[in-house]
Amino acid sequence: MTSTDHVANGHSKPPGTPPGxxxxxxxxxxxxxxxxxxxxxxxxxxxxxxxxxxxxxxxxxxxxxxxxxxxxxxxxxxxxxxxxxxxxxxxxxxxxxxxxxxxxxxxxxxxxxxxxxxxxxxxxxxxxxxxxxxxxxxxxxxxxxxxxxxxxxxxxxxxxxxxxxxxxxxxxxxxxxxxxxxxxxxxxxxxxxxxxxxxxxxxxxxxxxxxxxxxxxxxRGAHETRPAEQRGGARPGLFDALRLHPRESLLICGITAGGTIAYYTWTTYLPTFAQVNADFDKGDALVVSTISLAFFALLQPLGGMLSDRIGRRPLLLFFAIGFAALVVPLLGSVTDTFVSLLLVQCAGMVLLTGYTSVAAAVNAEIFPARVRAAGIGFPYSLTVALFGGTAPYVGTWFKEAGHAGGFPWYVAGLCLVSACFYLVLPETAKGPLKG
CATH class of the missing domain: 1.20.1250.20 (MFS general substrate transporter like domains)
Structure with missing residues (x-):
C-alpha cells in the first residue's frame, strides 16, 4: 500500500507522522x-x-x-x-x-x-x-x-x-x-x-x-496530510473542482443551505430576535447566548463520535427534519423570561449539532484528495454568504415588513431543502476517503 493509499483510505495518519x-x-x-x-x-x-x-x-x-x-x-x-x-x-x-x-x-x-x-x-x-x-x-x-x-x-x-x-x-x-x-x-x-x-x-x-x-x-509543527506524490504531480486548475465535479459541488450547496441558516439564526440572530419580538433584556440575552454556546461546544464531539458509529446521514436528517418541524414553535415560544430563551436556544443547539458535528467530515468525504479543499471552499462559502450571512438581515426585513412570523417558515423551508439532499446523500462514514 502506498502512502497515497494510506491517507486516501483514512486508515492511518499521514506518512511519517510520529506516534501520539x-x-x-x-x-x-x-x-x-x-x-x-x-x-x-x-x-x-x-x-x-x-x-x-x-x-x-x-x-x-x-x-x-x-x-x-x-x-x-x-x-x-x-x-x-x-x-x-x-x-x-x-x-x-x-x-x-x-x-x-x-x-x-x-x-x-x-x-x-x-x-x-x-x-x-x-x-x-x-x-x-x-x-x-x-x-x-x-x-x-x-x-x-x-x-x-x-x-x-x-x-x-x-x-x-x-x-x-x-x-x-x-x-x-x-x-x-x-x-x-x-x-x-x-x-x-x-x-x-x-x-x-x-x-x-x-x-x-x-x-x-x-x-x-x-x-x-x-x-508550523503540524504534519502535512496531502500525499507527496500528489503535491509533486500536475497541479489542479483553479476551477477544476467545479468543472470536473459539478454534482459534488451542488451537493455541498444543498448540504450547507439549511445548516448555515440554522446556525446563524441560533448563534447570532436569536438574541436580537428575542429583543425585537419579545422585548427581551439585551444584557440577559447575551448571558443566555454565552451559556448556550458553551453547551453547544460540549455537544460537538459527542455528535462526531456518534456519527462514526451510526453514520453521517442519520444525524443530518435528525437536524433537518427536527429543525423544519420545530423552528416555528420554538421561535414562537420565546418570551421575555430568561428561562424561556435559554430552553429555546439550548433545544435548537441539540438539533443543530446533527449538522455542525458532521459537516466537515461529510464535505471532505465527497471530494477526491486532488481537489478536496477547493471543492469544499467555494460552494460552501458561497452558500454561507447567500443564506447564513444574510439571516439577520432577512429576519429584520420580515419584522419591518410586518410579517415577523414568516422568518421561522423561511428557515424551516431551507432545512427541508437540505433534507432532500441528505436523503440522496450516500453514506460515507465507514468508507475510505477518496484518493
Missing part, C-alpha cells in the same frame, strides 16, 4: 481556527465603538456611509467565497499546511490593521479605507479557513475517527466566539466609556494578532 501526534494535529487546526474566529467575532462585538471612531455620523463626506456599507457587504458576501476558492487552491496545490499558514497570517495581519486603524478625525476618509482593507483581508482568510482546516482535520483522523476530528471545527469556532465575547465584556466592565472609545476597542485586535502568532507556531 493526533493531539498536535487537532491543536494545529483548532487553535488556529479559534484565533481566526476570535478576530472575526471581535469586530462584531466592538462594531459600535469602531463606528464612532471610523464612521462618525457627523461626517460630511458622502463617501463615509458608502464605505461603511461597502465594508459590511464586501467582506460578508464577496470575499468569503473568493477566499474559499483561492485558499482551497493553495491547499490542493501546495499542501494543507501551506494554506493553514496563509489563512492565519492573513487573519493576524487584518486584526493588527484594525487595531492600528486611524480615526476619521485624524486622517479623514483614509480611516474607513484602511478598515475596509483590513476586513477584506480577514474575509479572505475566513473564507479559506473552513476549506483548509476541514480537509486537514479529516485527513489527520485515524480509522473510525473522522467524525470526531471534524467536530472540532465547530468546537474551536465556538471557543473563538466565546473568547471574543469575554474579552469585549471584560474591557467594557473595566474601562470607562471614554477610554473604550479612545483606545479600549483596539486592545482585542492586538490580542487577536498575538493569538494568531500562537496559532501559527502550532501549525
Amino acid at each position: 501526534s493526533s493531539a498536535r494535529q487537532l491543536a494545529a487546526a483548532s487553535v488556529g481556527n479559534a484565533a481566526e474566529w476570535y478576530d472575526w467575532y471581535a469586530y462584531s462585538f466592538l462594531a459600535v465603538y469602531i463606528a464612532d471612531q471610523v464612521f462618525p455620523r457627523s461626517a460630511s463626506n458622502s463617501l463615509v456611509p458608502l464605505l461603511a456599507t461597502f465594508a459590511v457587504f464586501a467582506v460578508g458576501f464577496f470575499m468569503r467565497p473568493i477566499g474559499g476558492l483561492l485558499m482551497g487552491a493553495v491547499a490542493d496545490r501546495h499542501g494543507r499546511r501551506a494554506a493553514l499558514t496563509a489563512t492565519i497570517l492573513l487573519m493576524g495581519a487584518g486584526s493588527l490593521l484594525v487595531a492600528l486603524t486611524p480615526t476619521y478625525h485624524a486622517v479623514g476618509v483614509l480611516a474607513p479605507v484602511v478598515l475596509v482593507i483590513a476586513r477584506l483581508v480577514q474575509g479572505l482568510s475566513v473564507g479559506g479557513e473552513f476549506a483548509a482546516s476541514t480537509t486537514f482535520l479529516v485527513e489527520s483522523a485515524g480509522p473510525g475517527r473522522r467524525g470526531l476530528f471534524s467536530s472540532f471545527q465547530y468546537v474551536s469556532t465556538t471557543i473563538g466566539q466565546l473568547i471574543a465575547s469575554g474579552v469585549a465584556a471584560l474591557l467594557v466592565l473595566l474601562l470607562t466609556n471614554d477610554r473604550m472609545n479612545d483606545w479600549g476597542w483596539r486592545v482585542p485586535f492586538l490580542i487577536g494578532a498575538l493569538f494568531s502568532l500562537v496559532g501559527l507556531w502550532i501549525r
Whole structure:
C-alpha cells in the first residue's frame, strides 16, 4: 500500500507522522481556527465603538456611509467565497499546511490593521479605507479557513475517527466566539466609556494578532496530510473542482443551505430576535447566548463520535427534519423570561449539532484528495454568504415588513431543502476517503 493509499483510505495518519501526534494535529487546526474566529467575532462585538471612531455620523463626506456599507457587504458576501476558492487552491496545490499558514497570517495581519486603524478625525476618509482593507483581508482568510482546516482535520483522523476530528471545527469556532465575547465584556466592565472609545476597542485586535502568532507556531509543527506524490504531480486548475465535479459541488450547496441558516439564526440572530419580538433584556440575552454556546461546544464531539458509529446521514436528517418541524414553535415560544430563551436556544443547539458535528467530515468525504479543499471552499462559502450571512438581515426585513412570523417558515423551508439532499446523500462514514 502506498502512502497515497494510506491517507486516501483514512486508515492511518499521514506518512511519517510520529506516534501520539493526533493531539498536535487537532491543536494545529483548532487553535488556529479559534484565533481566526476570535478576530472575526471581535469586530462584531466592538462594531459600535469602531463606528464612532471610523464612521462618525457627523461626517460630511458622502463617501463615509458608502464605505461603511461597502465594508459590511464586501467582506460578508464577496470575499468569503473568493477566499474559499483561492485558499482551497493553495491547499490542493501546495499542501494543507501551506494554506493553514496563509489563512492565519492573513487573519493576524487584518486584526493588527484594525487595531492600528486611524480615526476619521485624524486622517479623514483614509480611516474607513484602511478598515475596509483590513476586513477584506480577514474575509479572505475566513473564507479559506473552513476549506483548509476541514480537509486537514479529516485527513489527520485515524480509522473510525473522522467524525470526531471534524467536530472540532465547530468546537474551536465556538471557543473563538466565546473568547471574543469575554474579552469585549471584560474591557467594557473595566474601562470607562471614554477610554473604550479612545483606545479600549483596539486592545482585542492586538490580542487577536498575538493569538494568531500562537496559532501559527502550532501549525508550523503540524504534519502535512496531502500525499507527496500528489503535491509533486500536475497541479489542479483553479476551477477544476467545479468543472470536473459539478454534482459534488451542488451537493455541498444543498448540504450547507439549511445548516448555515440554522446556525446563524441560533448563534447570532436569536438574541436580537428575542429583543425585537419579545422585548427581551439585551444584557440577559447575551448571558443566555454565552451559556448556550458553551453547551453547544460540549455537544460537538459527542455528535462526531456518534456519527462514526451510526453514520453521517442519520444525524443530518435528525437536524433537518427536527429543525423544519420545530423552528416555528420554538421561535414562537420565546418570551421575555430568561428561562424561556435559554430552553429555546439550548433545544435548537441539540438539533443543530446533527449538522455542525458532521459537516466537515461529510464535505471532505465527497471530494477526491486532488481537489478536496477547493471543492469544499467555494460552494460552501458561497452558500454561507447567500443564506447564513444574510439571516439577520432577512429576519429584520420580515419584522419591518410586518410579517415577523414568516422568518421561522423561511428557515424551516431551507432545512427541508437540505433534507432532500441528505436523503440522496450516500453514506460515507465507514468508507475510505477518496484518493
